[in-house]
Amino acid sequence: MSDDDNSPISAAAAKALFAELRGAPALVLAVSGGPDSLALMWLAARWRRSLARGPKLIVVTVDHGLRKDAAREAREVKQLARSLDLTHRTMRWTGAKPKTGLPAAARDARYRLLVKVARASGATHVLTAHTRDDQAETLLMRLLRGSGIVGLSAMARITQRDGVALARPFLDVPKSQLIATLARAKIGFADDPTNRDPAFTRPRLRALLPALAAEGGNVRNLARLAARLARANAAVDVLADGAERFLALRDRDRLSHHAGGRSFEASSFAALPEEVRLRLLLRAIDAVGHEGPAELGKVEALLAVLDRAVADETGPRGTGHISIKQTLAGALVSLSRGRIQIVPAPARRVRGGS
């Protein structure tokens, strides 16, 4: 498949894309009214009609209350859903809108509402129409930020949220094929001008893609890189699981997960590969901390300090006196007498209060 494969998706190809969803009782289709998700709705409806028994399809449009056209677009999706014999619901984001980080807050609200409908209607999955082009853009965005292997794995085909699976069946489908599918079905779609607005990072990166493709870095190659990194990431995660069990075995006579904290024997920890040490530290901090996920760069810096302190304590010239105590993301990490401890940090007090 080249980047601009302009062939519509056949019924047989769609059947393969949706194959593992066939046995689900019901599916929520997240449809914004943009071309990708309209194609999702149309292809899913055709697939469903071809089955004697199959999942109930529930189309959901989220109106974030941010653009004046949103309500009209939701009504248009409803009309098209009706013409395809599908149930449609519009969900409104009524919560307070933050001044900063609006896109992230809108996305979070959107997934919360989609999952809410899924749970209420017995749907096991929420389907979004992310394409291979979206995957390539996500990879590029994270590459430029210097993300680690987890971030560079980009989007997974399936993730879980509050007991509902978020599925992305088109993650390896070029957007051009979805557009071609709509053209063949004679379905018009709204052009969202924010997709080209250079005020946003994604459209600016999107504009770079043709130049990268001219050098061989096409969407297909970028998406393939993300898939390869996801494979490597899954392997490292299994190694980290094994290392966690190994450390727990070394400690079987003590309580290594005590009072809401974790602790490791420093010398065994030090023998693990750096990437595994990093993940164990990150997991422990995220598990006991109370300030949200820790930033990778900060965990890396803390690991460097910890490694040096462990080497000092356990090395041949070890003084046995160097120990550390540092907080990160609501977790207190310390080293003393050959043990690394990660416990919840004491609540911060406001100085000068009465």
Ligand SMILES: Nc1ncnc2c1ncn2[C@@H]1O[C@H](COP(=O)(O)OP(=O)(O)OP(=O)(O)O)[C@@H](O)[C@H]1O
């Ligand atoms: N308003 C909406 N209502 C319902 N579904 C939506 C809405 N907006 C987006 N979606 C779903 O999410 C998919 C991705 O949309 P888009 O690329 O605009 O999301 P995003 O803001 O980049 O966030 P993310 O990629 O993390 O979902 C769409 O194909 C569609 O399935």
